Amino acid sequence: MGAMIYPLCSLFIPPIQVYGVEGRYAYALFSAASQQGRPEQVEQELITVFALVKDPKLSGIMVNPHVKRCIKEHTFTVVMTIIIIINVLTSWRGSNQTQCTMYTCRSGAPPGQSR
Numbered sequence: 503m504g505a506m507i508y509p510l511c512s513l514f515i516p517p518i519q520v521y522g523v524e525g526r527y528a529y530a531l532f533s534a535a536s537q538q539g540r541p542e543q544v545e546q547e548l549i550t551v552f553a554l555v556k557d558p559k560l561s562g563i564m565v566n567p568h569v570k571r572c573i574k575e576h577t578f579t580v581v582m583t584i585i586i587i588i589n590v591l592t593s594w595r596g597s598n599q600t601q602c603t604m605y606t607c608r609s610g611a612p613p614g615q616s617r
Contacts, residue, residue: 551582
C-alpha cells in the first residue's frame with residue numbers, strides 16, 4: 503500500500519508560523535477548525551478554556567498533586583459542560599448578546615432588567 507497523497511487545497515496555512523510540539527497541536531487544531539468552517543468558534547472556546555485555567559479556584563485543583571487525575575478531569579469536564587449548557591440555553595432563548603464564563607453571565611441589558 504502506498505502513502506496517501508492529500509491535495510494541496512485541503513491543507514490550511516496557519517496565520518502565523520508555529521514550531522515544536524505546541525506548534526503541531528496548534529496547527530492540527532487550526533486545520534480541523536478551518537476544515538469545519540468554525541475557526542472563530544474554536545477561538546472563543548480556547549479563550550474560555552484559557553480563562554478557566556487562570557481561575558484560582560480551578561487552577562488550585564488542577565495543580566494540586568494530591569488531587570487524583572480522574573477528579574481533575576471530571577471537574578474540568580463538569581465546568582465546561584455547565585458553560586456549554588448555559589451558552590446553548592441563552593442562544594436558544596434568543597439572547598445572542600449573553601456570554602457566560604465560569605462565574606458570570608454578561609448581557610447587553612442593564613443590571614436588574616431582564617430580556
